[in-house]
Structure formats: C-alpha cells, structure tokens
Amino acid sequence: xxxxxxxxxxxxxxxxxxxxxxxxxxxxxxxxxxxxxxxxxxxxxxxxxxxxxxxxxxxxxxxxxxxxxxxxxxxxxxxxxxxxxxxxxxxxxxxxxxxxxx
Numbered sequence: 001x002x003x004x005x006x007x008x009x010x011x012x013x014x015x016x017x018x019x020x021x022x023x024x025x026x027x028x029x030x031x032x033x034x035x036x037x038x039x040x041x042x043x044x045x046x047x048x049x050x051x052x053x054x055x056x057x058x059x060x061x062x063x064x065x066x067x068x069x070x071x072x073x074x075x076x077x078x079x080x081x082x083x084x085x086x087x088x089x090x091x092x093x094x095x096x097x098x099x100x101x102x
Contacts, residue, residue, distance in 0.1 A: 011020060 008020065
C-alpha cells in the first residue's frame, strides 16, 4: 500500500475514481480467488513435511472461519449503531406540515 498510494494519488486526477475502484476490487478478487494470497503449504516431498502442511492448512481454515465470524459480528455491530442513530433521528425529526396525529 505504501508503494501504490503515490501512484493512486497521481491517477486520481487523470482517471475516474469509479474505474480505479473497479480495477482495485477486480485485482483483489483475482488474487484472492486464484490463491495468490494464501501461501503454498505442504509442498515438500517428505511425509513429515506433508503432515505439517496438512496441520497448517487445517489451522488456516480454522483461522479463516474465525475471521469470518468476527467480520460478521463487526458488520452487525455497525448495523446496530446505524439503526440506533436512525431511531434517535426519527425522534428528533419534525412532523411534516398537514399531518395530524390520530
């Protein structure tokens, strides 16, 4: 990120930011979907190396699952804050003219 930030800053004046976002999202999706982000594990030829690779792969799967759970928890926490703020704003908003309480 430190290397690409100056490049992105210069491109912001020349390229539509929506296109830059789309390219960034697509490049991340290709890298994540193609397995470029996760390291190669268990490629050694010995049986102990394969066992270690399997254990590391299982550990990575558990960590990934826990990360997803934490991400969902954070998303729902942000949604909760949003709805609490909207509820507070609903109390503050004035009634529109011509509407009479029943």
